[in-house]
Amino acid sequence: MLAKSPSAALRRLFDAVGPVDAVGIEERVAKYGTRSIKKHAKLWGLKTAVSMVDLTTLEGKDTPGKVASLCRKALQPHDAGLDVPRVAAVCVYPAMVRHARRALGTGTGVKIASVATAFPSGQAPLKTRLAEVRAAVADGADEIDMVINRGAFLAGEFATVQDEIAAVVEACGPAALKVILEVSELETYDNIRAASFLAMQVIRPGDFIKTSTGKTSLNATLGNNQVMIDAIRDHYLATGVAVGMKPAGGIRTAKQALTFLVAVKETLGDAWLTNMRYRFGASSLLNDLLRQLAKEKSGAYQAPYYFSEAAESY
Amino acid sequence: MPTLAKKTPARPVSRPGRPAPELIFGDLWPFDPAPETADPKLQPRYDLFIGGRFVAPQSGKYFDSINPANEKKLAEIALAGPADVDAAYAAAAKAAGPWAKLPGRERAKYLFRLARLLQDRAREFAVAETLDGGKPIKESRDFDVPMAAAHFFYHAGWADKLEYLAPGRRVAPLGVVGQVIPWNFPLLMLAWKLAPALAAGNTVVLKPAETTSITCLKFAEIIREAGLPPGVVNFVTGAGEVGAAVVNHPVPAKIAFTGSTDVGKLIMRALAGTDKKLTLELGGKAANIVFDDAPLDQAVEGIVNGIFFNQGHVCCAGSRLLVHEPVADAVLAKLKRRLAVLKVGDPLDKNTDIGAINSAAQLQRIRDLVAAGESEGAELYQPACRLPDKGYYFRPTLFSGVTMSHRIAREEIFGPVLSILTFRTVEEAVEKANNTAYGLSAGVWTDKGSRILKLSTELKAGVVWANTYNKFDPTSPFGGYKESGFGREGGRQGLLDYAQLT
Structure with missing residues (x-):
């Protein structure tokens, strides 16, 4: 029967959230790039962006030593003279959470985020994924970055997708949750908008939705960021539930980060210009932000190797 | 377990004692001023452009052009009289024969040159357009100037291909055309008018709007730089009475007007009974x-x-x-x-x-x-x-x-x-x-x-x-129904309005 078929459910969900015009989205976000951010506004934007970074290492070769050095950098991104805030969080695999906790200690303000739920594919039994979440929280993770079941989504089994997210919310306990939609696998803006609502309907105020794992070809873009913050705005205005946003992967330069922040300022407003509600999932972004901040202070660009963890030269 | 039935309510949920959620667009992150600093290279006084030279109006009168953003005077613009309009048409008529006989590929070279010179001076023109008309620099920089150049490029491409304009027919220029343009897109409207007219082999007398003459007269500098033969393009400046002189002059074979419907009706009345061709692009209420x-x-x-x-x-x-x-x-x-x-x-x-x-x-x-x-x-x-x-x-x-x-x-x-x-x-x-x-x-x-x-x-x-709005392209004809006028600008159709078929 039509009404019970997965495709009928797909249409109902899409009807409820409304369509997205891809050309229109691209045009809207192109305007953010023309905003000219100078002087004080630039300083404020750069520092705010630093405070929003989820400093990330997600490699098979991660070791306790590597995680420890990442944590040091999170606490003090650069020489004290530059007056840079701490980043929002470090983001590591579950096995590294206890090492991160040891390196960071407690009460520093820097959170420990852990990807979980068989990141990045999510292709493990739900029981296993939930156990992974509980283990990461038990080891000291403050935040869990989960991946949604894209296979179920594309098959039209939305209830499965949503029920699994709800189960992870429960497994998180006190930890905040970030729901990764993996936008490149959802492909269309319509799908991204629909998936955003699927997630937002079951997560809590203060939880996040997140673009991508950083493990596929296409990651955060201004376009999919815009679709998701439009969804967050609509959900907030309809329910009063404020959900955060985390674009991840592909944001490497300070200029890009400022453009994303302009999108936030002009779509969600001032209340989202804080790391409680907006994050950047990135690793190389931090050093470019620092480089720009140093340039604002001294008037000259410094070589990349003046910043820690950067091997590039000229 | 939550289910899909839980849909987002269409209106904000009412929560007793609490206001409906609203977004805050405040001053947490104000943008510092970011003025465009390129030099518009304005002159204190602009003369008429007739026969390839800048000439003073015979009356010796000038009027002020104001920057609408601060009400300060930008420059003095020559006020043309009937004698000046006569001189402009005489120059255009003199240039018409040789220009029409020039092979299309030669006319194309001039048009390409105009387009490139405009691109070279894009920032200067963008700032001048913004100062003179009040439009945001973002728009003059990203829309007006590039689109004006695009129109010259597009019609340059047509100039040596006129035989394909109407297959089976011979295409000839009309001769001298008179053009009157509005103040909302001064440079772009100039490009819309000049490019097809020149590509088809016509010569032109054009009057810009009195509040926005500066980029037109700056474009005269580009015309000189491009080495366009004297008289092919002539600019006369002033208000409505100059426009009337341009429209009512006996020499032009065609009048092209963009502006208000009221003035369009006046022009149509004035041209009734003459053999002048007419295209009008008038108001709208879309x-x-x-x-x-x-x-x-x-x-x-x-x-x-x-x-x-x-x-x-x-x-x-x-x-x-x-x-x-x-x-x-x-x-x-x-x-x-x-x-x-x-x-x-x-x-x-x-x-x-x-x-x-x-x-x-x-x-x-x-x-x-x-x-x-x-x-x-x-x-x-x-x-x-x-x-x-x-x-x-x-x-x-x-x-x-x-x-x-x-x-x-x-x-x-x-x-x-x-x-x-x-x-x-x-x-x-x-x-x-x-x-x-x-x-x-x-x-x-x-x-x-x-x-x-x-x-x-x-x-x-x-x-x-x-699912979009205000999209323009030189290849796409633009024009109206009913009291929005007739005739098209842009594309093959627009070019046909500047040619006679034999």
């Missing part, structure tokens, strides 16, 4: 139609672009928003939120979205019509943005609860004022959209392709945009 299945956020973006682009000084501006009743409240709420982040102010600031109204007279006309809208009972909304103390500025304005009998639904306001009407069915939308003396453009917003096709044939408008 309907921008939003259906309930439209991508609403992008539609709102298109509505904003449709009515606030160039302060609404656009003949094809989407000044009547027709919105489907089921989504009327949602669209209005989204529009208000979008207006909260529009920046009104110094046109030279790179972050300015809405600049200055072109002239004091136009500002007064907008004020009068807005006052009429209020007194006729439409509901006015303006964001609380601060306007500069000096200069001609007007807040972006929304009127909801407008009906077809309101003046603001019938008369062209030519300012940043949107009239919002609602409809229930497709038929009603078409009927309301067509219930106007104008027919220049329309917009349709829907996710349903078949509806777009249906409406594009039923809407009596020269251009129908689907």
Whole structure:
């Protein structure tokens, strides 16, 4: 029967959230790039962006030593003279959470985020994924970055997708949750908008939705960021539930980060210009932000190797 | 377990004792001023451009050109008299023969040169256009100047291919044409007029609007630099009486006019009984139609672009928003939120979205019509943005609860004022959209392709945009139905209006 078929459910969900015009989205976000951010506004934007970074290492070769050095950098991104805030969080695999906790200690303000739920594919039994979440929280993770079941989504089994997210919310306990939609696998803006609502309907105020794992070809873009913050705005205005946003992967330069922040300022407003509600999932972004901040202070660009963890030269 | 049945409610949930959620667009992260600093290279005084030379008007009279953003004088512009118009037409007539005989590929070289020289001086022209007309630098930089160059490039490509313009027919130039252009896109309208006329082998006498002559006269510098033969292009400056002299002169074979419908009617009367050809591109009161299945956020973006682009000084501006009743409240709420982040102010600031109204007279006309809208009972909304103390500025304005009998639904306001009407069915939308003396453009917003096709044939408008608005291209003909004029500009059709077929 039509009404019970997965495709009928797909249409109902899409009807409820409304369509997205891809050309229109691209045009809207192109305007953010023309905003000219100078002087004080630039300083404020750069520092705010630093405070929003989820400093990330997600490699098979991660070791306790590597995680420890990442944590040091999170606490003090650069020489004290530059007056840079701490980043929002470090983001590591579950096995590294206890090492991160040891390196960071407690009460520093820097959170420990852990990807979980068989990141990045999510292709493990739900029981296993939930156990992974509980283990990461038990080891000291403050935040869990989960991946949604894209296979179920594309098959039209939305209830499965949503029920699994709800189960992870429960497994998180006190930890905040970030729901990764993996936008490149959802492909269309319509799908991204629909998936955003699927997630937002079951997560809590203060939880996040997140673009991508950083493990596929296409990651955060201004376009999919815009679709998701439009969804967050609509959900907030309809329910009063404020959900955060985390674009991840592909944001490497300070200029890009400022453009994303302009999108936030002009779509969600001032209340989202804080790391409680907006994050950047990135690793190389931090050093470019620092480089720009140093340039604002001294008037000259410094070589990349003046910043820690950067091997590039000229 | 939660299920899909839990849908997002359409309206904010009421929570006792707490206000409905609203977004804060405040001053947490204000942008610092970011003025464009390129030198516009203005001269203190501009003469007429006749026969390839800058010549003083025979009357010796000049008038001031004002920067509408601060009411300061920018330059003095020559006031042409009948004798000057005579001289301009004499120069154009003298140049007409040789120019028409020139092989198309040679004329193409001149047009390519004009396009490239304009690109070379793009920033200078963008700043000059913004100073003279009040439009945001963002628009003159990203739209007016590049699009003007694109028109010269496009028509340069046609100049040696005229034999393909009308297969089987011989194409010949008309001779001398007289052109009068408006103040809303001074340089771009000049390009729209000059490029096809020159490509087809005509020579030109052109009069820019009196409030925006500067980029036209700066373009005369480019014409000299390009080495265009003297007399092929002539510029005479001044107000309405100069325009009348250009139109009523016996020499031109064709008159092309872009401007108000009132003046268009005068010209049509004046030309009745003569053998002059005429094309008119006049006013508009375009309907921008939003259906309930439209991508609403992008539609709102298109509505904003449709009515606030160039302060609404656009003949094809989407000044009547027709919105489907089921989504009327949602669209209005989204529009208000979008207006909260529009920046009104110094046109030279790179972050300015809405600049200055072109002239004091136009500002007064907008004020009068807005006052009429209020007194006729439409509901006015303006964001609380601060306007500069000096200069001609007007807040972006929304009127909801407008009906077809309101003046603001019938008369062209030519300012940043949107009239919002609602409809229930497709038929009603078409009927309301067509219930106007104008027919220049329309917009349709829907996710349903078949509806777009249906409406594009039923809407009596020269251009129908689907899920977008205010998109232009040199290859695409632009022009109107009914009192929005006749004749086309751009594309093959536009070029045909500057040629005779034998």
